[in-house]
Amino acid sequence: MKEAIKERFLKYIAIDTQSDDKSETYPSTRKQLEFANYLSGELRSIGLKEVSVDEHGYVMATLPANTEAKAPVIGFIAHMDTSPDMPGKVTNPVIVENYQGGDIVLNSDLGLTLDPTEFPELNKYIGNTIIATDGTTLLGADDKAGIVEIIEAMKYLIAHPEIKHGKIRVGFTPDEEIGKGVDHFSVEKFGADFAYTLDGGEIGELEYENFNAAGAKINIQGRNIHPGYAKSKMINALNIATELNLLLPEFMKPEYTQDYEGFYHLIYINGTVENATVQYIIRDHDKKLFEDKKQLMLKTVQFLNNKYGSEIITIEMNDQYYNMREMVEKEMHIVETAFKAMELCDVEPRVVPIRGGTDGARLSYMGLLCPNIFAGGHNFHGKFEFVPLESMVKATEVIIKIAELYALEK
Numbered sequence: 087m088k089e090a091i092k093e094r095f096l097k098y099i100a101i102d103t104q105s106d107d108k109s110e111t112y113p114s115t116r117k118q119l120e121f122a123n124y125l126s127g128e129l130r131s132i133g134l135k136e137v138s139v140d141e142h143g144y145v146m147a148t149l150p151a152n153t154e155a156k157a158p159v160i161g162f163i164a165h166m167d168t169s170p171d172m173p174g175k176v177t178n179p180v181i182v183e184n185y186q187g188g189d190i191v192l193n194s195d196l197g198l199t200l201d202p203t204e205f206p207e208l209n210k211y212i213g214n215t216i217i218a219t220d221g222t223t224l225l226g227a228d229d230k231a232g233i234v235e236i237i238e239a240m241k242y243l244i245a246h247p248e249i250k251h252g253k254i255r256v257g258f259t260p261d262e263e264i265g266k267g268v269d270h271f272s273v274e275k276f277g278a279d280f281a282y283t284l285d286g287g288e289i290g291e292l293e294y295e296n297f298n299a300a301g302a303k304i305n306i307q308g309r310n311i312h313p314g315y316a317k318s319k320m321i322n323a324l325n326i327a328t329e330l331n332l333l334l335p336e337f338m339k340p341e342y343t344q345d346y347e348g349f350y351h352l353i354y355i356n357g358t359v360e361n362a363t364v365q366y367i368i369r370d371h372d373k374k375l376f377e378d379k380k381q382l383m384l385k386t387v388q389f390l391n392n393k394y395g396s397e398i399i400t401i402e403m404n405d406q407y408y409n410m411r412e413m414v415e416k417e418m419h420i421v422e423t424a425f426k427a428m429e430l431c432d433v434e435p436r437v438v439p440i441r442g443g444t445d446g447a448r449l450s451y452m453g454l455l456c457p458n459i460f461a462g463g464h465n466f467h468g469k470f471e472f473v474p475l476e477s478m479v480k481a482t483e484v485i486i487k488i489a490e491l492y493a494l495e496k
Contacts (some may be wrong), residue, residue, distance in 0.1 A: 092251075095217070096179060096217075101124070104167065107469065112270060122260065147238050153353060157252025162231045185213065193222070198469065255277060283444045289460055292460070302366045303403075307398045308398070309360070328397075353367055424459060432486055459484060
């Protein structure tokens with residue numbers, strides 16, 4: 087299994103599937119649809135049934151039950167796109183077998199190194215095979231590791247009919263990285279009683295609570311006057327953008343928060359003296375604190391409008407997704423079974439809040455309860471991303487064990 091997972095992962099990360107948050111199409115990039123069609127062929131080749139790809143790029147497939155025991159229909163879901171933050175086509179992966187500690191040189195020309203003093207989690211993986219990038223791309227373990235783990239788990243179950251399981255549904259989604267992963271997902275067509283996303287981080291993570299999330303786009307209309315004659319006339323949109331950011335609580339920025347602490351995150355600023363655009367994401371696990379943060383943003387904009395004497399600042403703020411805990415707690419057996427499956431696979435479960443969101447957060451509010459299981463990667467969305475191969479093997483084993491437990495228990 088280990089070599090098969092490695093081979094499939096290296097094959098998939100060599101395919102560019104970046105999403106594009108500026109696009110108005112769905113999926114946002116043609117290459118995601120091409121990857122979806124490619125994956126459908128992969129699923130057919132291992133023996134899955136009812137394989138389909140729709141016009142939006144959703145891949146769905148079925149592993150039929152091999153038992154007459156009453157068991158729920160379980161879904162396993164991963165996303166196909168990689169983050170727009172960096173190029174995502176990996177042509178020169180760095181592979182360190184039997185890692186024995188110390189620095190991992192990613193790219194000597196660029197002076198890039200995975201240093202355990204900066205990334206102490208590396209020390210957990212002594213003896214493992216570490217797969218990383220050469221520093222010119224991200225790795226794409228988020229979430230091609232999840233795709234590989236699901237496919238290899240299905241392949242294993244087909245090859246081992248002595249492991250009894252109910253009907254399993256597989257789903258691969260586009261555009262998760264730009265917050266649109268389930269915009270056109272049909273829960274009814276998918277037909278699972280509940281599901282798991284394989285989109286978590288390090289080995290053992292089990293997540294059923296995530297941020298409440300909103301996005302804010304702010305436009306500032308300034309007034310450009312020759313700087314030599316600007317007194318009492320110029321309104322510098324760039325200065326106001328900076329002022330707005332300084333008025334928000336410093337301790338509520340991502341770099342100063344952890345665990346259940348929410349934040350304001352400035353993700354984009356662009357403009358001139360005449361006009362500037364600023365974008366934020368707003369996050370908090372607690373619904374009341376989430377609403378408070380949104381209100382503070384609105385009050386800050388209004389304060390600046392009052393200060394400068396006109397409505398020069400406009401804001402569009404929209405909720406993006408909500409904490410799935412409220413929904414998943416109605417059926418906690420889903421989390422409990424995953425917890426038990428990890429223990430049976432010699433993985434220490436770590437129930438932690440997601441400091442982000444997954445497709446499963448929105449799906450849980452669409453009627454498909456969907457907690458999140460580790461896929462094994464670290465340092466997503468950047469050039470220091472890596473994944474221990476053995477963590478991917480364990481994630482695959484956990485999928486198999488969940489399917490087996492539900493056939494035994496129900």
